[in-house]
Amino acid sequence: MKTCLQYDQYQETGVREECGVFGIYDFDGNDVASSVYYGLCSLQHRGQESCGIVVSDTKGDRGNIAYHKDLGLVSEVFKPDTLSSLHGNLGIGHVRYSTTGGSTRENAQPLVLNYIKGTLALAHNGNLVNAASLKEELVYGGAIFHTTTDSEMIAYYIARERVHTRNVEEAVLHTARRIRGGYALVVMSPRKLIAVRDPFGLKPLCIGKRNNAYIVASESCALASVGAEFIRDIEPGEMVAITEKGITSNKELQQKERAHCIFEYIYFARLDSEMDGIKIYDARIRSGRALAKAWPVDADLVTGVPESGLTAAKGYAMEAGLPFEIAFYKNSYIGRTFIKPTQKERESSVKLKLNVLESVVKDKRIVLVDDSIVRGTTMANLIQMLKKAGAKEVHVRISAPPFLYPCYYGTDVPSNEQLIAADHTTEEIREIIGADSLGYMKIEDLQTMVGDLGICKACFDNHYPVPAESEKKGFTNEEN
Template identity: 50%
Template sequence: MFKNCIVECDKPRDECGVFGIYSPGLDVARLTYYGLYALQHRGQESAGIAVADGSRIQLHKGMGLASEVFSHENLDSFQGYIGVGHVRYSTTGTSNLVNAQPLVFRCSRGMIGLAHNGNLTNVNELRSQLFLNGSVFQSSTDSEVIVNLIARYSQGSLVDSIIKTMIDIRGAYSLVILTEKSLIGVRDPYGFRPLCLGRKGDAYVLASESCALDTVGAEFIRDVEPGEIIVIDKKGLTSRKVLQGSRKAHCIFEYIYLARPDTSMDGFNVNKVRREMGRQLAREYPVDADIVIPVPDSGKTAAWGFALESGMAYEEGLMKNRYIGRTFIQPVQSSRDLGVKLKLNPVRDVLEGKKVVVVDDSIVRGTTSGKIVNMVRECGAKEVHFCLSSPPIIKSCYYGIDTSNRGELIAASKNLEEIRKYIGADGLHYLSLQGLLDVFGDQQGNFCTACFSGDYPVGVPDDVVNGKYALE
């Protein structure tokens, strides 16, 4: 499957989205499908759904978007009252069908299906140990390590085996698991990746983002706590807080770029946070300009906040072609500038003769940012100032986001002035790390900022830093 490298390649890649529902009496397959549709922005490489009916688990998964993988016919074929779904972008493992999720396996506890969002940092050590002890691996994902550990500890109850697995694994994981008769949600003790709980009548729903609850008509109850296991079965809902990290470390990039604006997670609405990031950006960079424009769509809310704080006019100066999705084939080298224009088209009547502030969420490599600056300038802008609602990305993420390796990160090798010259802007400003954290008030210590600061809440072994994965 081809990926669109016209605009998205200069962004951190979305990681994965998970969804689960326990609902006797409802069409859980279609509700799970709708939930995945709402989470499609979190992964576009593959999609899958597993459904349990009390005695067996059915599975269908494939490469592509949810709308490409599922049809009315295969959704009609699902029979059951528990559903788990997954959309994936590969952060570890290659992009192929064997790595698509949910993973369904059989152990002494019966059939189990698992969907995972996140990355394990001790995956190589665990995979090597399991391999030496006779485990067999079909995929190259760290999720299969979790599956093998659960199976290895399956002599006791399933919850006990999950607890023992949680003790062994390190890093980021939000899990949605189904058995033949129950639905289980698990979040790592630091809370890196999001997971929330909702209710629809007598049904319970687990999802990566609250927007998926809204889509299926479920009411948000709360976020799953770091280190918590939630079990939903015919007895109702039970919860156990089994592990506690040294601190909370929610991914701050969820708020900057990854999550949908209509999502609320861990006590903050994404749209409000992004607007305040834009306001803070304007306070830090009081530039003399005429208009503020966003890079659609991820820069829109921050640009609006910048305009509100600065008093400048907010304009739509770049139009996005919504019919070129993430599967658009990258043009040949000689046509890449044309490729950007296929994705984004500048509005000359808005830009001509103006001093323009362009607001985006982040820069990874800087290639696309430079092309955007050039397009705005070619439309007659007097000045182009490029502002980012995040600090410079100087380190790689090892907790479930593909921020590229450090050698590809422009801010890891160039200073502010060098980046400004590279992208051709008249001015460049990143939101300061403290300014970003100030948006969260007294909760600012609860976030992972490793990609900006190099402060990794959970240690990362050298083999993972160097991009080496055992048995691949």
């Protein structure tokens, strides 16, 4: 039996992205599969394990839904002939990264459900903290599960509620009252597109418009990729329904308290996105400036770990009055290091992926900025590479506080025993990674990134906005 704290795959992985969702309803009747494809490509950074697209022709026969999904990147799963076979003016898509749900074709999303009222498709980013009790209720009610994700539980609850409600919107709303945790949901029936965001705003979700089509997506960059205008963020606790009659909003689930995931601003979100009124690029510049104020050092230049550390490094350089330089060449054709299944393979792929520009670092005192240290092995390798290339000193600055606690809401922060900061002091970590000095973002400085936006920083301070339920009869908490 496993609890929320016991994640098998954390033995070999680090902090990863979340999932990405996308949906579009074109009232002019144009096919949307290609738009979903481009939207998912722009969200690829949020998940690279599997992806899928579901479409419906709202002007055709009821229940005429077509879909395709598989393991792999968007460009690998969808070829021109596959896309051309998906006809419909309503569609949703998903890119997936899993933690406990497992990387299998069965777990690829969107999930498609055939039930007594027709067909339902669902794409989900997030993690439910009450998944165990929900699954227990469904299993003892006779439900048979085909995946190991909590997303399937959500789909089942919507289908069950739909039998007793006037429409699918009410069924989704009733289900949202039951689920707890972080979630951004995009639900599609043959003629309706529904988007729901959790009451704390832990997961991002926004809405845009292109001509006579409405679009919902995890990030605003996905709207730009299909030529859509960003309208606004879907508010925490809001449900938006897009039907042939237009667009409606229900804010019944709203509450005063907000807890937007701070790691969206530190790392997850794409640099050109905007979330809840905050431009991601500006937030990361501010994080670098805060680091420079908190941890100044005599140095010759500032650099960042590509790609996630570069913007904060620029902010550090601006505040410190030091040159900002690119010290690493990144091989974009090598997969992300966390995908490698063993520690030895991860270390090898770091060297394949990044190469030091010796002429930049030789005989220099360097400030090296990155977004996080999980186990420390990657950072230790980078420092070793810099010093081998002739760097005199390497001073590490991290734009996040030390990870001390797991995340229950869909961010892959390992359990405590896998976190180097959980049982080592900053000085001990400095020695382990071989840095000349080490400074982390101070927790109190996180707010400078996002102004007065309410944030969740539980993986740093152990203050969870939605407490996780205790283990129930062996049912596991699943994530997608």
